[in-house]
Amino acid sequence: xxxxADGGALYIVGTGPxxxxxxxxxxxxxxxSAEYVIGNSSYLTALASFLVGKEVIRSSMGKExxxxxxxxxxxxxxxxxxxxxxxxxxxxxxSIVLEVxxxxxxxxxxxxxxxVTAANAAASRVGSPLSGDFCVISLSDLLTPLPVIEQRxxxxxxxxxxxxxxxxxxxxxxxxxxxxLGIAREHHASSTPVAIIKxxxxxxxxxxxxxxxxxxxxxxxxxxxxTVIIGGSESRLWRMxxxxxGIITPRGYHRKYVY
Amino acid sequence: xxxxADGGALYIVGTGPxxxxxxxxxxxxxxxSAEYVIGNSSYLTALASFLVGKEVIRSSMGKExxxxxxxxxxxxxxxxxxxxxxxxxxxxxxSIVLEVxxxxxxxxxxxxxxxVTAANAAASRVGSPLSGDFCVISLSDLLTPLPVIEQRxxxxxxxxxxxxxxxxxxxxxxxxxxxxLGIAREHHASSTPVAIIKxxxxxxxxxxxxxxxxxxxxxxxxxxxxTVIIGGSESRLWRMxxxxxGIITPRGYHRKYVY
Numbered sequence: 001x002x003x004x005a006d007g008g009a010l011y012i013v014g015t016g017p018x019x020x021x022x023x024x025x026x027x028x029x030x031x032x033s034a035e036y037v038i039g040n041s042s043y044l045t046a047l048a049s050f051l052v053g054k055e056v057i058r059s060s061m062g063k064e065x066x067x068x069x070x071x072x073x074x075x076x077x078x079x080x081x082x083x084x085x086x087x088x089x090x091x092x093x094x095s096i097v098l099e100v101x102x103x104x105x106x107x108x109x110x111x112x113x114x115x116v117t118a119a120n121a122a123a124s125r126v127g128s129p130l131s132g133d134f135c136v137i138s139l140s141d142l143l144t145p146l147p148v149i150e151q152r153x154x155x156x157x158x159x160x161x162x163x164x165x166x167x168x169x170x171x172x173x174x175x176x177x178x179x180x181l182g183i184a185r186e187h188h189a190s191s192t193p194v195a196i197i198k199x200x201x202x203x204x205x206x207x208x209x210x211x212x213x214x215x216x217x218x219x220x221x222x223x224x225x226x227t228v229i230i231g232g233s234e235s236r237l238w239r240m241x242x243x244x245x246g247i248i249t250p251r252g253y254h255r256k257y258v259y
Numbered sequence: 260x261x262x263x264a265d266g267g268a269l270y271i272v273g274t275g276p277x278x279x280x281x282x283x284x285x286x287x288x289x290x291x292s293a294e295y296v297i298g299n300s301s302y303l304t305a306l307a308s309f310l311v312g313k314e315v316i317r318s319s320m321g322k323e324x325x326x327x328x329x330x331x332x333x334x335x336x337x338x339x340x341x342x343x344x345x346x347x348x349x350x351x352x353x354s355i356v357l358e359v360x361x362x363x364x365x366x367x368x369x370x371x372x373x374x375v376t377a378a379n380a381a382a383s384r385v386g387s388p389l390s391g392d393f394c395v396i397s398l399s400d401l402l403t404p405l406p407v408i409e410q411r412x413x414x415x416x417x418x419x420x421x422x423x424x425x426x427x428x429x430x431x432x433x434x435x436x437x438x439x440l441g442i443a444r445e446h447h448a449s450s451t452p453v454a455i456i457k458x459x460x461x462x463x464x465x466x467x468x469x470x471x472x473x474x475x476x477x478x479x480x481x482x483x484x485x486t487v488i489i490g491g492s493e494s495r496l497w498r499m500x501x502x503x504x505g506i507i508t509p510r511g512y513h514r515k516y517v518y
Binding site: 102125 | 275276281284287288323324353354357358360364366373374375380382384390391394396402403411414420497499500509512
């Protein structure tokens with residue numbers, strides 16, 4: 001941690017998928033060193049054990065710009081930890097805080113502390129579905145127009161690599177997941193594996209393994225705390241005896257070695 | 260951690276970018292609980308403080324299949340931690356271990372412990388270059404044929420999103436980075452920011468911020484311990500006064516809010 005004896009500091013801290021065991025040592029340290037901890041209510045609840053004796057500012061979804069402004073203001077004279085689920089640089093608070101900081105003109109000591117992002121957390125619960133190249137796309141059309149999302153999905157599936165869908169569904173966009181699955185089927189066999197991972201490393205964790213052919217109709221199982229992984233052209237189900245345990249995307253050792 | 264009083268267990272552990280501070284609590288715990296720790300020599304060196312009193316098996320690059328086989332064999336009767344830099348599910352050991360395990364037919368208790376992958380670690384050193392959708396592509400043609408890599412690069416840059424290049428250069432493939440930069444220039448303005456991040460969170464850390472127009476000629480600064488981030492169509496340099504501090508890819512709040 002940088003020293004901050006001479007004034008404020010702003011840590012933008014990735015808290016990983018949600019269980020304290022999945023936080024990095026540096027993330028815990030940054031929160032422990034802070035006077036103020038700011039974040040979305042749901043992330044702060046999971047961090048309760050680290051927050052004793054601190055000023056805690058709970059914000060809510062949709063208030064990201066105000067939250068960033070408040071963090072930048074406080075960090076002039078205080079040590080502030082802005083917490084962000086997963087990795088703060090992936091659909092997290094890093095970009096908006098830096099934009100607000102840039103406009104403010106103040107040269108605050110800012111540091112981004114990475115975390116395990118949902119793509120990697122969710123993948124670890126279903127074997128090795130990513131393994132190599134992959135693409136991460138959010139289905140939220142709050143900040144990105146839907147036609148842009150569609151164009152990205154088409155290009156991503158054309159690459160033949162696994163695609164991780166963030167924000168696959170919420171009240172405002174019930175049909176975006178069906179749209180994505182439809183585009184995937186234009187490029188991939190119906191046997192292509194699909195994993196639906198709900199609440200990875202949190203209470204209520206649930207994993208559904210299916211295929212592109214059988215996924216339609218399962219969209220209702222998906223909510224805003226879900227990550228969906230659609231396999232690539234080489235992905236397959238991972239079986240042990242009669243059990244489907246997850247997804248394996250081979251890295252290509254079979255092209256080089258006999259094993 | 261699952262209990263393993265009744266026999267062996269196999270943890271495939273992501274150790275993050277390289278400094279112990281960037282490891283998760285669960286990753287540290289898994290290594291501490293293991294009798295055998297297996298991994299690439301360079302990762303094990305960084306973990307020296309956790310390895311006292313353990314059987315340590317140092318392997319080398321190119322020996323991944325043998326290493327996986329050894330881990331599976333030992334895990335029948337012992338608690339084994341297979342360490343993998345970054346996240347084990349991204350160009351790491353998870354897929355090959357699961358493939359070997361599947362073929363062995365033995366039903367070992369296996370668990371994958373995610374870590375901070377190089378994309379997120381490197382990004383955190385240069386502001387918020389990813390922020391939202393992004394694509395991860397390895398330039399190594401050891402396991403993926405070069406024409407396939409080229410096709411993926413074309414599709415990825417057509418999406419207008421940031422692209423993270425893993426394994427941008429090594430002895431066997433000195434020209435793949437120039438090729439990737441050339442394809443990027445077909446899709447993006449020459450002012451598009453590029454970050455070259457060497458040894459993120461390790462000794463010898465170095466960051467070079469440049470643009471697509473000025474990157475050619477800088478390929479020699481890149482080695483196999485480097486991650487390269489090429490911004491998307493909305494990415495820009497992040498400036499504080501006269502200093503270029505990094506890259507910001509706005510998430511799109513400016514389309515919704517005035518701030």
